[in-house]
Amino acid sequence: MLEKQGADYALSDPVSGAPAGTAPKAEIAEIKPNSGVRGLIAAALVQFHLSDPDPAQRRAALEALAREGGAEHLAPLAAAIEGESDPAIKAQKERLLGLLTIRFGATPAERVTAIEGFGADMALDFRGALNPILATARAAFDGAPAGNVAQELRPGQRGFTAEEAYALLVAQGLAPKRLTRADLRAVLEAYVENGAVGGVPLAALDDPAKRDAAYTALEAAGLVPAAATDDEVANTVAAHRYAEIYAEPDAAVTTAAAAALQSVSLKVDAMQGIDLGLDALSLASIYFLAAIGLAITFGVMGVINMAHGEFITMGAYTGYVVQLWIHDYTASILVALPLAFAVTFTAGVAMERLVIRHLYKRPLETLLATFGISIALQQLFKNIFGTQARPLTAPDWLDGAWVLNDIVGISYIRIAIFVLALIFLGLYLFVMKRTRLGLEVRAVTQNPSMAASMGINPDRINMLAFGLGSGIAGIAGVAIGLFAKVTSELGSDYIVQSFMTVVVGGVGNIWGTLAGATLVGFLQKGIEALNPSNTLAAQTYMILFIIIFIQFRPRGIIALKGRAAGD
Amino acid sequence: MKPGFLAKNPSVLAFLALLALFTLAVTLLSTAYGAEIVSTSMVKTLGKTLCLCLIAIAMDLVWGYTGILSLGHFAFFGLGGYMIGMWLMVARTREIVLASAAGVLPMTLQELSDAIATQIFGVVGSSELPAIWHFAGSLPMQLIFVVLVPGLLAFLFGWLAFRSRVTGVYLSILTQAMTLALSLYLFQNDSGLRGNNGLSGLQNIPGLAADQDHLSVWFLWASAVALGLGYLLASFVTSGKFGSVMRGIRDDEARVRFLGYSVESYKLFVFTLTAVIAAIAGALYYPQAGIINPAEMAPIASIYLAVWVAIGGRGRLYGAVMGAAFVSLVSTWFTGGRAPDLTLGIYTVKWVDWWQVLLGLSFVLVTLFAPKGLSGLVDLLAGLRTPWRGGTPLGPDDGSLREEEAVE
Numbered sequence: 001m002l003e004k005q006g007a008d009y010a011l012s013d014p015v016s017g018a019p020a021g022t023a024p025k026a027e028i029a030e031i032k033p034n035s036g037v038r039g040l041i042a043a044a045l046v047q048f049h050l051s052d053p054d055p056a057q058r059r060a061a062l063e064a065l066a067r068e069g070g071a072e073h074l075a076p077l078a079a080a081i082e083g084e085s086d087p088a089i090k091a092q093k094e095r096l097l098g099l100l101t102i103r104f105g106a107t108p109a110e111r112v113t114a115i116e117g118f119g120a121d122m123a124l125d126f127r128g129a130l131n132p133i134l135a136t137a138r139a140a141f142d143g144a145p146a147g148n149v150a151q152e153l154r155p156g157q158r159g160f161t162a163e164e165a166y167a168l169l170v171a172q173g174l175a176p177k178r179l180t181r182a183d184l185r186a187v188l189e190a191y192v193e194n195g196a197v198g199g200v201p202l203a204a205l206d207d208p209a210k211r212d213a214a215y216t217a218l219e220a221a222g223l224v225p226a227a228a229t230d231d232e233v234a235n236t237v238a239a240h241r242y243a244e245i246y247a248e249p250d251a252a253v254t255t256a257a258a259a260a261l262q263s264v265s266l267k268v269d270a271m272q273g274i275d276l277g278l279d280a281l282s283l284a285s286i287y288f289l290a291a292i293g294l295a296i297t298f299g300v301m302g303v304i305n306m307a308h309g310e311f312i313t314m315g316a317y318t319g320y321v322v323q324l325w326i327h328d329y330t331a332s333i334l335v336a337l338p339l340a341f342a343v344t345f346t347a348g349v350a351m352e353r354l355v356i357r358h359l360y361k362r363p364l365e366t367l368l369a370t371f372g373i374s375i376a377l378q379q380l381f382k383n384i385f386g387t388q389a390r391p392l393t394a395p396d397w398l399d400g401a402w403v404l405n406d407i408v409g410i411s412y413i414r415i416a417i418f419v420l421a422l423i424f425l426g427l428y429l430f431v432m433k434r435t436r437l438g439l440e441v442r443a444v445t446q447n448p449s450m451a452a453s454m455g456i457n458p459d460r461i462n463m464l465a466f467g468l469g470s471g472i473a474g475i476a477g478v479a480i481g482l483f484a485k486v487t488s489e490l491g492s493d494y495i496v497q498s499f500m501t502v503v504v505g506g507v508g509n510i511w512g513t514l515a516g517a518t519l520v521g522f523l524q525k526g527i528e529a530l531n532p533s534n535t536l537a538a539q540t541y542m543i544l545f546i547i548i549f550i551q552f553r554p555r556g557i558i559a560l561k562g563r564a565a566g567d
Numbered sequence: 568m569k570p571g572f573l574a575k576n577p578s579v580l581a582f583l584a585l586l587a588l589f590t591l592a593v594t595l596l597s598t599a600y601g602a603e604i605v606s607t608s609m610v611k612t613l614g615k616t617l618c619l620c621l622i623a624i625a626m627d628l629v630w631g632y633t634g635i636l637s638l639g640h641f642a643f644f645g646l647g648g649y650m651i652g653m654w655l656m657v658a659r660t661r662e663i664v665l666a667s668a669a670g671v672l673p674m675t676l677q678e679l680s681d682a683i684a685t686q687i688f689g690v691v692g693s694s695e696l697p698a699i700w701h702f703a704g705s706l707p708m709q710l711i712f713v714v715l716v717p718g719l720l721a722f723l724f725g726w727l728a729f730r731s732r733v734t735g736v737y738l739s740i741l742t743q744a745m746t747l748a749l750s751l752y753l754f755q756n757d758s759g760l761r762g763n764n765g766l767s768g769l770q771n772i773p774g775l776a777a778d779q780d781h782l783s784v785w786f787l788w789a790s791a792v793a794l795g796l797g798y799l800l801a802s803f804v805t806s807g808k809f810g811s812v813m814r815g816i817r818d819d820e821a822r823v824r825f826l827g828y829s830v831e832s833y834k835l836f837v838f839t840l841t842a843v844i845a846a847i848a849g850a851l852y853y854p855q856a857g858i859i860n861p862a863e864m865a866p867i868a869s870i871y872l873a874v875w876v877a878i879g880g881r882g883r884l885y886g887a888v889m890g891a892a893f894v895s896l897v898s899t900w901f902t903g904g905r906a907p908d909l910t911l912g913i914y915t916v917k918w919v920d921w922w923q924v925l926l927g928l929s930f931v932l933v934t935l936f937a938p939k940g941l942s943g944l945v946d947l948l949a950g951l952r953t954p955w956r957g958g959t960p961l962g963p964d965d966g967s968l969r970e971e972e973a974v975e
Contacts, residue, residue, distance in 0.1 A: 181675075181677070181678070185672055185678075188672060189672055197672075202672065202673065203673060205672045205673055205675075206672075206673040206674060206675050206676070207675065208675050208677065211672075211675070298736075304736045304739075304740075306870075355931055355935065358935055359934070359935070363735060363736055364634075364636045364735065364736065364739070365877075365934050365938070367636065367736060367739060368870075368873060368874065368877055368930070368934055369930070369931045369934040369935065371870050371873075371874070371930070372874070372926075372927040372928065372929075372930030372931040372934065373927060373928075373931060374927070375923050375926065375927040375930075376923065376924045376925075376926075376927025376928050376931075377927070378923070379920070379921070379922075379923030379924045379927070380924055382920070383920050383921065383924075496740075496743060496744060496747050496866065499740045499743075499744075500740075500744060503737060503740055503741075534755060534757075536751050536752070536754050536755045537752070537755055539747075539748070539751050540748045540749075540751045540752040540755075543744045543745070543747060543748035543751075544748055546744060547724075547727070547728075547741060547744060547745060547748075548727070550728075550731065550733060550737075550741060551727050551728075551730075551731045552731075554731045554732060554733055554737070
């Protein structure tokens with residue numbers, strides 16, 4: 001301990017308080033503890049914090065313990081439970097005591113009881129405490145396996161080849177190393193004499209059998225150590241036994257831990273299934289949002305709009321421009337949604353009037369003309385907004401996620417998109433089934449000439465329907481822009497999937513689109529779950545599945561029947 | 568007497584003559600064989616353009632004549648390129664490995680193939696040749712694969728699609744999906760074809776000591792021969808009875824089926840044949856381009872192919888060739904930064920930025936106002952005109968009588 005005394009510092013022993021002389025300032029250096037030392041100090045202090053009057057301090061202490069608790073903390077923690085007044089912190093302390101007991105408990109019985117006390121709790125910390133107990137290592141034995149054996153291995157069984165067995169023997173020093181091809185080459189090169197090795201000419205040494213012969217000749221001459229032959233390797237491997245050994249020596253503890261983990265993992269799997277389902281549902285609602293506009297233009301009007309993706313992009317950029325002017329994110333989103341609808345509605349109507357109207361009888365050429373518009377628009381976006389991603393920021397209340405437990409969680413943006421998809425489903429149904437416009441659209445879809453005879457103007461209806469489809473694409477663009485990067489390629493990333501959704505679902509039916517989006521979304525997430533490292537492969541397999549699916553239901557899940565089905 | 572092949576296809580002679588003339592002119596102006604006016608890179612561009620013309624003919628057969636708007640033919644083009652690229656890479660890497668071999672011992676086959684694999688697959692963190700490279704060391708096998716792999720894929724896909732009677736825009740979307748699936752698959756590093764790195768260094772032909780100046784002219788010749796043969800084959804296919812059935816399928820599939828023709832088999836044959844033509848074009852294209860990667864096979868490339876054919880004029884072989892040559896050369900010119908900027912008072916139009924916009928819009932205009940495309944100009948020169956049927960139609964259908972016709 002230091003105390004300033006004139007120009008010097010008075011020293012005293014920190015434990016007893018006895019003075020230890022003085023030292024000039026120059027001789028005193030401040031020790032900067034490194035992070036390891038700081039951690040140790042903090043862990044030592046924790047036991048005092050556990051009973052600190054400030055609840056925040058107690059919580060911080062518990063968190064520190066959860067990270068780096070040890071056997072020495074068991075007693076202070078147990079002692080601190082009694083006097084705890086806050087029930088939440090008390091529960092936390094008891095839980096932590098249980099976790100620490102599992103890892104550091106004095107007797108196996110105590111630890112087994114602690115493990116069983118948790119039941120099928122599936123929190124990460126409990127699994128984190130169990131996993132190190134169940135850690136295993138492979139080992140080879142001359143006789144019967146010793147230690148806490150998890151399972152005995154036989155060379156050649158699944159996941160344990162004879163090669164691995166021999167490598168294990170080599171690592172434990174029970175067998176000599178095998179001669180690798182590179183080693184063989186190095187050894188032979190070291191013994192080249194008169195253009196030959198061990199009597200075999202150099203030119204012949206591109207044959208592995210000749211190389212072995214040369215080495216054997218060198219062996220016979222006593223120049224090189226004997227290398228294990230294949231037979232010797234097989235015999236050595238067969239002469240040993242192999243097992244996976246728990247790092248934890250006590251069998252009772254490992255059995256209890258394995259049983260607990262088994263029952264937990266069932267529940268965890270179920271929860272992961274639910275989480276996957278939620279993910280898939282949110283992906284499905286994104287596809288549904290992107291595809292619902294297509295369902296109107298492609299499904300109802302039979303017009304294939306390759307520029308649909310660019311309308312989505314247009315909506316997203318509208319959101320970005322609005323945020324340049326309105327800095328309050330909530331207000332800007334509320335303004336952007338109707339504005340995006342208005343902008344893309346206008347663009348859609350303009351496109352229908354100028355181009356598509358002239359091509360109703362040539363559907364393949366609509367595809368090409370709209371593709372021309374698509375590449376022109378895409379480049380136009382690049383020229384105006386640049387190639388880098390533009391921000392479209394979600395309001396604060398959409399940040400974060402709704403967390404159910406350690407496994408199941410879903411971000412608020414995705415919930416909002418799901419809700420938006422539901423709203424649009426309702427809106428579409430309302431417009432189509434309950435309004436005059438919907439009635440006329442359905443009439444024109446079924447038979448334009450007859451509808452025209454009944455006093456409906458098909459031109460006007462087509463224009464409005466196309467505008468509606470494009471407008472919804474714009475709103476989908478704002479929604480997608482909230483979580484994806486807003487670039488000029490935003491829409492084209494979704495366009496093929498959107499077409500898939502409509503085609504798989506069945507053209508001309510909103511329920512079909514819904515079913516298609518659900519199928520595509522769940523399929524993609526399902527395949528991703530089987531092979532999480534490779535989302536590209538997941539997309540590949542999904543498209544392959546859809547191609548095959550079309551074989552069996554060429555008209556989609558929900559096919560129109562009767563005359564409306566067309567050709 | 569039946570009219571002869573050339574009588575039925577008057578364009579063939581003119582086309583072949585023009586092609587020969589063009590090739591001869593480029594050769595005589597090239598760096599390797601003549602006046603050094605046309606640079607080697609320009610020769611390569613022209614050679615590549617000839618390959619694009621060949622795939623445009625394939626596209627015209629399948630779309631312009633049979634009415635199947637396939638958005639997947641660039642996938643076959645790319646596959647053909649990959650097949651020949653595998654051989655080029657392995658053979659060239661073998662040369663490099665042998666030349667740089669250290670140590671006094673000759674290499675075993677195993678060591679050689681390990682060294683080649685490490686060289687080729689080091690970029691994707693692997694050192695083993697995947698199984699699909701098993702035959703990559705053999706030129707004849709890879710040449711067979713150029714035809715076989717895309718052909719089989721097209722056959723399988725076409726068989727599945729046509730037998731379930733997927734037609735029209737559905738088929739277009741399905742072919743687009745196939746292309747997307749293929750390019751996404753190839754983008755993976757563990758697909759065995761070097762992921763997004765693609766295959767590179769293809770411009771060097773192993774075993775030939777020639778420099779790029781000569782090689783580029785040779786490839787130009789090869790491309791010209793392939794294009795000429797392709798044109799002959801396409802004219803032959805489209806001129807006979809087979810051609811009539813193809814056009815019948817395009818105009819009214821159901822009627823052709825009711826006449827007793829197996830529409831599916833015809834479509835399948837055309838689809839597979841054109842896929843093979845596309846693959847051969849690709850196998851000639853990529854050694855000139857020098858590099859191939861999965862981005863080349865993205866669905867957008869196939870749509871551009873349709874754009875070329877549409878701008879050139881569908882249903883005519885020379886139209887497809889004109890479209891492909893014109894659009895791809897103009898596109899190279901504009902995007903190469905050589906086009907002068909256009910100053911419009913306050914704004915300067917940089918063509919590198921605005922070319923796509925121009926292309927897109929002109930494409931819309933061609934579709935709307937000139938369905939015959941560039942080959943309509945040939946009609947104009949020959950004095951051919953579609954008859955003027957004045958007035959608005961009296962009925963809702965395409966063939967309905969029009970006002971002025973009804974008056975007569």
